[in-house]
Amino acid sequence: MGLTGLQIFKLLPKTNCKECGVATCMAFAMALANAKASLDQCPYVSDEAKEQLDAAAAPPIKKVTLGAGDFTRTMGDETELFRHDKKFFNETVIAIMVEDTEDVAAKAEAFDKKVYERVGLTFYTDALAIVNASGDAGKFKAAVEAAMGKTDRVLVLCSEDADAMAAALEVAADRKPLICSATADNFDKMVELASSKGCPLAVKGANLEETVEMATKAFAAGAKELVLDSGSRQVSQTVADLTQIRRQALKRTKGFGFPTMAVVTAEGDMDQIVEAVSYMSNYAGLIALKADDDALLLPLLSWRQNLYTDPQKPIAVEPGLKEVGEVTPDSPVYTTTNFSLTYYIVEGEVEASKMPSYILAVDTDGISVLTGFAAGKFTGETIAAAIKETGLEDKVNHKNIVIPGGVAVISGKLEDASGWKVLVGPREASGIHKFVRENFK
């Protein structure tokens, strides 16, 4: 709960009737503040106080879920201004825009294939945003229907014409698409559509102030899952608005506690990605853009992954001896660290070399090769110890171990400490393929 004991005490009846099980209202308030009691233990607390206490207990940014079924995305529910203070939780939703005047079925089919694998992780483009460029309700509905037949990912329905939205929702409401957007002109109808269909709603004002006013009204009118679009289509203004929304939300200013979205406006495909990076780094909950080339989306999705990793603990793999493919006693042996990024990069390359191999993942507390080297955790001694501990000598009939090129200087120490022969591999793991061809075939 976000309130102190004293703040809670002020909202209690102050009669000290003891029915909650403790001696005084003050004691009960302290228990509540420490999450050691629940409010319903006091029968006399007023509705007004209840509402205030509930509001204080709610997350500062509302959690909003897009989509239904197996593929859903959560927005909002963030607690930090800087990722280093704790962590960012719900990754920015990437929505690719397609216009209802295009071949939506073909585009949706291509969109649905966008799945990228890197370092043991899978990245998806999350949402298809169908734009009612035709201005025609029937065309919009048909386009949405066509898209639904081709992809199970999240849908964003973009039309400011409430009748077109109503038509599209006849077919799409069960998918819980994001309705985009309620504006000053269509406000009542869009809010009514969102609340009656139970779909999330984007609210777009002429500027931040108007957006927040509209969101407050929409929420009161029953549309509970809201996304804020400040209306800005200029990069630095959008960055400012996104930042204000996050700051105000964390300070619990009324009307700001919702996830956000930004629309990319640059013309060039590459410029769009760069613009999206600026929004992603500045709290955007959803980013809509047109660029859909794999070569451009992979970097953007990689940045998202990096930005949302937990800064407190590096992702590590279990240290030890790993087998890649059908190993035999003749198989080559590589060594690397147990930083998951490093390990998966190396594993991927070893796998691609098509030669079954062992990888000795040394326990460096999940840090990279050079960091581990500098910290004294990836050295001749630690690698030699790992060779012993894992029983490697019983598994292979040779004593050759490949080390990363970046730590060539440890060769001598490792040979002395282990009695193994060291082969200095390439600096980047991407050179392993060539290295295998030159040394093992």
Add this chain to the structure above:
Amino acid sequence: MAFTPLKEKYRNKVAQITLGATADQGGTRTSTVTIGGEQALPFLHFEGEIPNKPVVALEVWDIAPTEWNACFEQYYGDVYSDPAAWAKKCVEEYGAEMICLRLKGADPDFGDKSPEDCVATLKAVLGAVGVPLIVLGCGKYEKDNAIFPAIAEAGEGENLLLGVGEQENYKTLTAAALGYKHAIIAQSPIDINIAKQLNILIGEMNFDTSRIVMDPTIAALGYGIEYGYSIMQRARFGALTGDKAMANPMIGNVGFEAWRAKEANASQDDFPTWGEQEARGIMWEATTAASLITAGLGIVVLRHPKTVELVKKNIDDLMVPATY
């Protein structure tokens, strides 16, 4: 409903540094750049003054780089072995606002060029372009300490940015820069305390600490970038909230890091779902740059001409003053 913008109240600002010197300032540059001076977090114009925009430099080597991706051949292939012509192309055709001359050839493992050779290269590049220069050593301490004094002397009056000084090796560089009035890069291994400490140590040699550009060490997108990103955010926030020992502009070798990544180099034949290689490489570099720019990078050292165009547009868009 009245909406009052939330602004942090800062007590300090980032040091402002001018690099390069024109004829009337004692040098031969035709343009100078000024970075730093921020009184707000990156591009939050509503919060305080952001007097200077980040600038873009292109990397030039004193030897032909053998490991650069083949896609660079079409831009630099004809000038790889002529640093002066290479630099000229970077400025005149590709829009570099600074040149970052890397004296890789001085490395004992890459040709072991003498201090005199390095000076000759510096003079040739100074003669070929009018923009300010960043000059980096080869990274091997002993050798760098042999070339820094010669480079500093030969560049006298030009107000170069020399680098890099590290915790274990900053004294020769600092003394050389002090003697000939250059600015320096202080590099720390993604460690905010070392960054701070190094600035203090350099200051103890009577070097004006407002003439330091910090290199907090960056990594490429997908290769640990988030560590540098967060260190930069912390350093900048610390600087604005009063820590003078970190209140310096920052530089990052974005091109160098990004083009080591597999994702920048792997062919589409090998990774059919990753899209075309050159576009992917450019985006790997541009995404690395754009994300670090949002954390406060002041000098972005790049490689690909197309990335220069993308990053400059991004910076221009972010510099449009937005207020409430």
